[in-house]
Amino acid sequence: xxxxRRALLILAALAGLSQxxxxxxxxVGSIAIGPLDVLAxxxxxxxxxxxxxxxSLRLPRALTGFACGGLLALAGALLQVLLRNPLADxxxxxISGGAGIGALLAIVLxxxxxxxxxxxxxxxxxxxxxxxxxxxxxxxxxxxxxLLTGVIVAAGCGAVVTLMLAMAPDxxxxxxxxxxxxxxxxxxxxxxxxxxxxxVLLVSLPFARELNLLARGADVAQALGVAVRPLRxxxxxxxxxxxxxxxxxxxxxxxxGLIVPHLVRLATGNDQRLLLPASVLAGGSLLxxxxxxxxxxxxxxxxxxxxxxxxxxxPVFLFLLTRGAAxxx
Amino acid sequence: MDHPQPVLFAxxxxxxxxxxxxxxxxxxxxxxxxxLAILGRNGAGKSTLLSVLAGLRxxxxxxxxxxxxxxxxxxxxxxxxxxGWLPQSRSEAxxxxxxxxxLIGRHPHLDRWDWESDADARKARQxxxxxxxxxxxxxxxxxxxxxxxxxxxxxxLLTQAPQLxxxxxxxxxxxxxxxxxxxxxxxxxxxxQQMASVMVLHEPGLAARFCSRAxxxxxxxxxxxxxxxxxxxxxxLSRLYGYPLREVGVGELRWFMPA
Numbered sequence: 001x002x003x004x005r006r007a008l009l010i011l012a013a014l015a016g017l018s019q020x021x022x023x024x025x026x027x028v029g030s031i032a033i034g035p036l037d038v039l040a041x042x043x044x045x046x047x048x049x050x051x052x053x054x055x056s057l058r059l060p061r062a063l064t065g066f067a068c069g070g071l072l073a074l075a076g077a078l079l080q081v082l083l084r085n086p087l088a089d090x091x092x093x094x095i096s097g098g099a100g101i102g103a104l105l106a107i108v109l110x111x112x113x114x115x116x117x118x119x120x121x122x123x124x125x126x127x128x129x130x131x132x133x134x135x136x137x138x139x140x141x142x143x144x145x146x147l148l149t150g151v152i153v154a155a156g157c158g159a160v161v162t163l164m165l166a167m168a169p170d171x172x173x174x175x176x177x178x179x180x181x182x183x184x185x186x187x188x189x190x191x192x193x194x195x196x197x198x199x200v201l202l203v204s205l206p207f208a209r210e211l212n213l214l215a216r217g218a219d220v221a222q223a224l225g226v227a228v229r230p231l232r233x234x235x236x237x238x239x240x241x242x243x244x245x246x247x248x249x250x251x252x253x254x255x256x257g258l259i260v261p262h263l264v265r266l267a268t269g270n271d272q273r274l275l276l277p278a279s280v281l282a283g284g285s286l287l288x289x290x291x292x293x294x295x296x297x298x299x300x301x302x303x304x305x306x307x308x309x310x311x312x313x314x315p316v317f318l319f320l321l322t323r324g325a326a327x328x329x
Numbered sequence: 330m331d332h333p334q335p336v337l338f339a340x341x342x343x344x345x346x347x348x349x350x351x352x353x354x355x356x357x358x359x360x361x362x363x364x365l366a367i368l369g370r371n372g373a374g375k376s377t378l379l380s381v382l383a384g385l386r387x388x389x390x391x392x393x394x395x396x397x398x399x400x401x402x403x404x405x406x407x408x409x410x411x412x413g414w415l416p417q418s419r420s421e422a423x424x425x426x427x428x429x430x431x432l433i434g435r436h437p438h439l440d441r442w443d444w445e446s447d448a449d450a451r452k453a454r455q456x457x458x459x460x461x462x463x464x465x466x467x468x469x470x471x472x473x474x475x476x477x478x479x480x481x482x483x484x485x486l487l488t489q490a491p492q493l494x495x496x497x498x499x500x501x502x503x504x505x506x507x508x509x510x511x512x513x514x515x516x517x518x519x520x521x522q523q524m525a526s527v528m529v530l531h532e533p534g535l536a537a538r539f540c541s542r543a544x545x546x547x548x549x550x551x552x553x554x555x556x557x558x559x560x561x562x563x564x565x566l567s568r569l570y571g572y573p574l575r576e577v578g579v580g581e582l583r584w585f586m587p588a
Contacts (some may be wrong), residue, residue, distance in 0.1 A: 004444045084422040157349045206441055213433055215423055219385055220418055224489065225409030225437035273444075 007274040009098025014281035018066065021285040024090030025062035025292045026054050030299060063190035065291045065305070066247055066284035067197045069256050071246040073283025074200060075266075077275055078239040081230060082214045083143045089258035090243040093150030095155025096252040103179050103251070107172050111158030113186055116179070117248050124244035124251060127153055132236065143218075145157045146236075146261045180308025193249050200242045200279055205233060210271040215270065253306040253311030256283050262317070286312075334397060334410070336493045336525045341458045342389035343377050352552050355391070357544070361492065362450060362525040364515065369546035370570060374418055375529040378546065382527060383414040383495045387549060391483065395493070397545050405537075409437035413491035417498050417529075421470050425479055428466040431457055434488030456487035456493035459514060461507070468531055475502035483511060494518070496528035500535075512539040534584040535572075537561045547567050561585075 002010070026038045033041075033050050041051035044057075075090040083092070088098070102123025106116040135149040161180070168176060178185075204211075210231055213221035222228045246253070259282040261275065268274050287305065290312060294305040330497050360363055365375025367375045376514045378586040382393055384400035387454045395403060395411050403411070413434075421430075431453040432445050451471065458465050460480040465473070473481065479502045486494060487524045494515060500508045516547040518524040536543055536557060545553040547569060553560055563576040566585055571588040 071547035080404045086423060140470070170480065209436060209441075213436055213568070216421065216430075217416075217419060219414075220419060220433075222385055223383060223409065223412075223416075224433060225406040266424070269429070270425055271429075292335060 002268060002271060002274050007268075007271075008276060010268055011240070011277055014278055014285070018281050018288075019091060021288040021292075022062045022066060025288050026066070027290050028296055029053070029058060045106045058077070060190050061187050061291070062288050062329070064187040064193055065184050065288045067190060067193035068246040068250040068253065069198065069260075069287025070197045070280035070284035071193070071242040072257040072287075073260035073279040074204065075239040075242040075246070076283075077261035077272070078204065078211070078235050078242075079257075079260055081145050081211050082235045082239065082273065084217070085088075085143070085147065086262065088147070089148055089255075090239065091252065091257070092147070092154065093240070094157055095124045095129050095240055095243045096128045096152035096247050097154045097161065097237065098123035098308070099247040100129075100161045100180060100252060101157055101164070102126075102178050104161060104168070105181065107175050108164065108168050110172075116186075121244055121248040124240070124247055127157060128240040128244065128302045138241045148267065164298060165197065166276070169228070178304045179305035180306075182251040183304040184250050185295070185301075187249060187300050191244055196242070196245045196282070197280065197284075200238055201277060203238055204235075204276055205273070207234070208276055211235070211272040211276075215272075244320045253287065253309055255309045256287055259313045259317055260286060279317060330451045336396050337527065337557065338394040339382065339388075339399075341363050342378075342388050342393070342469040343382070343390040344374060344381050344382070345389050346374070349374075350389070350550050352548060353541060353550060355552055357382075358495070359525045359527060361388060362519050363542060364519050364523050364526045364528070364540040365541035366543045367527065367529045368533060368543060368561075368566075368569060370548060373548060375546060379495055379497050379527065379529055380414070384408055385414065387404065402488055406437050409489065409491070411491055412493040412495060413486045413489045415486055415494070415499055415540065417501065419478070424471045427455055427457065427462060427468050427473070430470050430481055431484045431488050434485045434490070437489065452490070453476060453484070453488045456484040459487060460484045460511075460562055476492070476504060476507060479503055480507065480511075481544075483514075483572060486499075492524055494526040494528075496526060496536040498529050500532070508535070515539070522580060533561050533566050534582065537583050 023038060027035060028032050031050060031053055031140070033054060037050060038054055041054045047227065072090050079088045079090060079092065080086055099120040102119035103116050106119040128135060130191060131150045131153050135146040165176060166172065211228045213224050213226050214228065214231060218228045259277050264275055264278045264282055287309065290308040291305045294303040294308045297303065339355065339357040339361040342357065343353050344351050365377065366529065372431060377386065381388045384393065395408060400408055403582055432449060435445055435449040435452065442501060455462065460483050462477065462480055462484060465477065470481065482506045483499065499511055503511060507552060511534060513565070515526050528540065540557055542555065543557045545560060545565060563574050563585060566574045574585045575588040577584045579585055
């Protein structure tokens with residue numbers, strides 16, 4: 001268990017990493033801009049074409065990426081505790097599937113960015129309420145029942161998404177696939193997601209020690225003084241809203257929500273008081289770096305960032321898994 | 330000695346699960362310094378009754394009071410400063426060290442923004458030493474044996490330092506020396522610090538030796554309650570377990586052998 005002092009030091013280091021990742025994202029691209037020029041354009045607000053590129057293109061995209069990565073990592077960490085399953089991720093309960101149906105419908109109908117975002121959010125909320133209602137049903141609300149319900153709803157949403165892809169006109173397919181893989185190229189104003197990220201983190205932090213107990217089992221937590229029922233509902237709600245917001249803005253970006261809490265847990269232990277804010281910072285940084293790579297590797301062509309997070313995430317995860325098994329063996 | 334307020338009090342209690350009723354109109358009171366053994370066959374409802382007494386399950390009827398107030402009146406946090414509960418089994422989904430696990434017992438004593446202090450860590454280390462796990466403080470709980478996990482759960486309970494210990498099979502997975510050490514540990518808490526305990530046991534001889542009172546849960550939903558000397562006898566135990574048992578005296582101790 002880290003001391004408070006050590007936790008603050010780790011968070012300060014991660015905050016430094018976050019700033020570095022964002023500065024990097026502002027420097028790199030079709031026009032390379034030096035770090036001093038980046039700072040200058042941010043501070044005094046001019047700088048010609050370069051300043052325009054940094055302020056109106058790269059900065060909103062980097063900040064949206066950071067917020068979405070942070071939201072996904074936080075949602076993943078919360079759901080891993082709620083489901084007491086280290087393999088849970090923000091999409092396991094079908095929220096991304098619901099959002100996917102909404103977003104693809106909007107693309108097929110030819111709606112603009114606002115329409116896609118609106119329907120994606122509506123779909124995410126629909127899936128969230130459906131899983132919540134079905135898992136509640138009658139009697140208890142066990143984590144295995146919630147997990148099963150979520151997995152089944154996610155599978156159902158996946159089938160509908162596939163059906164829509166099969167029936168969609170060819171000229172819409174590319175947009176639909178990019179959305180499904182996760183893509184930051186259509187981002188607008190980052191203010192809303194950043195505020196959401198801060199809110200979600202501030203709401204979660206006071207309950208971090210209670211989450212530590214919930215991770216050890218509902219009965220153990222209840223016996224040690226945690227009001228388990230309202231806590232679980234709150235965690236479900238907060239994690240779902242965080243996921244819905246991230247997916248609405250950036251599509252179903254994979255692996256951030258699964259990998260980042262794991263990485264942080266391996267490095268610092270499973271104390272949610274440190275894990276939650278550290279996951280936000282690390283998840284945000286990772287997504288900003290991945291997105292910078294996505295738009296520069298094959299420039300001028302842009303890759304969907306979800307492909308890169310998966311390409312980075314899969315080997316890292318397999319490495320951790322084998323390392324964990326060896327350490328225990 | 331006068332009669333202090335019972336730390337645990339229940340009346341009119343009906344407890345059941347999945348359509349089966351384990352006990353009806355059960356009244357129960359445990360005072361500081363007392364220890365109550367719950368005996369019964371597999372599936373007789375011992376653990377279910379204990380989790381009702383711990384406030385983790387609602388009874389089908391009746392009420393449970395902790396130091397004079399209901400669990401609803403107290404809330405989860407204040408309840409946790411009065412009663413501790415040892416689960417029958419526990420699984421750890423995530424790795425953590427033995428010391429961290431013992432430290433979760435301090436949760437009900439800490440304010441929302443508090444971090445565990447050095448004093449809390451000292452309490453946890455003392456508790457680990459009391460169950461013989463001091464050497465393993467930095468080990469990952471996922472690498473512990475069944476008996477070590479059980480002793481760690483007991484240490485977590487000691488770190489919690491409640492006034493009432495509700496123990497669901499405290500001797501599970503323990504070898505003989507640790508069984509006796511565990512029972513002596515709780516007997517010392519009863520005697521020296523006036524703590525109360527209720528424990529589910531499978532060995533009537535140990536129940537007779539270490540618990541002042543006993544509650545027998547029969548398969549037909551009836552119960553028998555009283556001082557261990559009276560209630561724990563070869564007659565009642567033969568009826569309880571559905572198998573003839575014979576009492577054997579060794580010095581002051583009474584043991585019950587399958588006849």
